[in-house]
Amino acid sequence: MEKIRILHTNDLHSHFEHFPKIGRYLRAAQKDKSVDQVFTFDAGDFMDRSHPLTDATYGQANIKLMNSFHYDAITIGNNEGISNSHCVVEKLFDHANFPVILANLREEDGSMPHWAVQDKILLTKKGTRIGLIGLTAAYPLSYEPNHWHVKMLKETMDSVLPKMKGQYDVLILITHIGLNMDNFLAKNYPEIDLIVGGHSHDLLPHGKKVKNVWITQTGKWGNYVGDTYMEIDDNHHVQKITPHVEPTSLMKSKPDDEETILGYRQKGKEILSHELVADLPEKYDNDREAALQVSMDAIANFAGTKLAMLSSGLFLTPFKKGILTKYDLQRALPHSMHVVRSTLKGSDLWRLIMEIEKNRHFLDQFPLQGMSFRGKIFGQMYYKGIKFDPMSRVVFVNGKEVDPYQEYQIAVLDHYVLVPFFPTLAIVGDNDFLFPQFLREVIGDYLAKKYPLAGSENNGRANEQQKS
Structure with a gap:
């Protein structure tokens, strides 16, 4: 009998x-001598640019730390594939010492990304062949504008x-597709032994057993670590899978942990604070x-529209004069969300405004739980x-009653399309998700032009003269 221990994480989100x-x-655990072999996997969203160090290093700090965790394989989540520009993702794994398994993402020409493999076979010390397939959330509305081709799961x-x-x-799937889709795979593909989701x-x-397939997830933010045991007979057939999780809160701390954690944030702050x-x-102090108004001007300018809307809860801290x-932008708007240009008939725009006004008082203090990090309310x-x-x-649109x-065209955010409060946007809006910049970058670019740093206008003119 062969005993395998599988350690796994998911949705660390730069916590x-x-x-x-x-x-x-x-x-x-990787040194455990009570088992024949230990494998370690991560199921995506290991990074989140809401943390200043991740933002400042474009995820390279995460890769460095993950290297120290000695993963045997990972897949990516939407935070890696969508919250970063195409060129950032292309370089993200340049220094990774683990393989990225990803079967359903392609370059626009249909080729595999150079940093990923579709599947992989791991050979254990006792000769068992463990097949790995990686899958990420199939979001064509977000992946396609970011110059990726994402394939549907069944295909x-x-x-x-x-x-x-x-x-x-043995077949193990490392997936970042959510429990409902893991259930779908378990019901329709009996070849699978384990889904690390x-x-x-x-x-x-x-864990959760669906037919004969085990599914395991560890929640979010590193609050738990997955620890799954697998027993395989001498004919290399799985006999038993026992998933469980270990609470991080019960793991022993060390005196210098707090200093290390604060150091991560301080390093990110230091890098970003030097970028003016x-x-x-x-008037912005x-x-x-005032910050909301100029931010709506920014997203409207970016989307090429005359109309825009934003919610005040997005702004965690106000702007200051000077x-x-x-770092100021990252602290005020840490969320990795994108601008969307939505085209609506006048009658549908009227309906959208009715949905907003109907929900206005309800949303004013509505806590944003379970919607990724989009502010507190x-x-x-x-x-x-x-x-x-x-x-x-x-x-009224620009002083005239709306023509049905x-x-x-109105500039909105992907958040408003995806949350359930304003269904008109998702149901009848012709929505263009605009990449690669996300909200704070769009606002920062606009403010840089509207309120340039001392000397930047003259430098810009000089550079233009040199080019001509």
């Missing part, structure tokens, strides 16, 4: 406060499995409404170019 404990736990599995037939004894942040303390963006005038740095909605008369229920038959 570096758990990394010292997790690193020690993994490295100690991918129906293509990959026949090619792997006869090459493995992520994305939906489900905590499965003792704009010189803001007095601690004025959230020099604005990338939703907050108040603000409009650019739109006014609403609550007595007559008339919507005319098409209008």
Whole structure:
């Protein structure tokens, strides 16, 4: 009988406060002599640019730390594939000492990304062939504008499995597709033995068995580490799988952990604070409404629209007068969300505004739990170019009553398309997700032009003269 121990993480989201404990736990468990072999996997969303160190290093700090965890294989999540520009992802794994398994993502020309492999076979010391397939969330609306081609899960599995037939004894999927889709795979592909999953942040303390397939997830943010045992007979057939999780809170701390954790944040702050963006005038000093107004101007300019909307809860800290740095922007708007240009008929725009106004008081203090990191509360909605008369229920666009038959374009955020509060956007909006910049970068670029740093205008003119 062969005993295999499988350690796994998912959805760490740059929660570096758990990394010292997790690193020690993994490295100690990887030396376990009570089993024949130990494998370590990560199921995606290991990085999140809401942390200043991740943002400042474009995820390279995460890669360095993950190297110290000694992963045998990982897959990527939407935070890696969508929250970064195409060129950042192309370089993200340049210094990784682990393979990235990813069967359902391609370059636009259909080729495999140079940093990934579709599948992999691990050979144990006792000769068992463990087949690995990696899958990420199939979000064409977000991946395609970022110059990737993402394949649907069924299409991918129906293509990959026949090619792997006869090459493995045990089949493990490392997925970042959420529990519902893991259930789908378990029900439809009995070849699978184990799914190490992520994305939906489900905590499965003792796994979940669907037909004969085991699924395991460890929740989110490194609060738990997965620790799954597998028993394989002498004919290389799985006899038993026992998933469980270990709470990070019960792992032993060391005196210097806190200093290490604070050091990660301080290093990110130091790098970003040296990158100057704009010189803001007095009117922005601690004025959230002024920040909202100029931010709506920014996303409208980026999307090429005259209309825009934003919610106040996105802004965690106000802007200050004087020099604005990338750290100031990251602290105010840490969320990795993208601008969307939505085209709506006038009648649908009217309906969208009715949905917003109906929910206005409900959303004002609505806590944003389970919606990734989009601020603490939703907050108040603000409009650019739109006014609403609550007595007559008339919507005005740039001073004129909305024409129900005319098409209008409005700059919104992917957040508003995906959350359930404003269904009109998702149901009838013709939505263009705009890449690669995300919200704070769009706002920063706009402020840099509107309120340039001293000498930057002259330098820009000189450079233009040199080019000509």
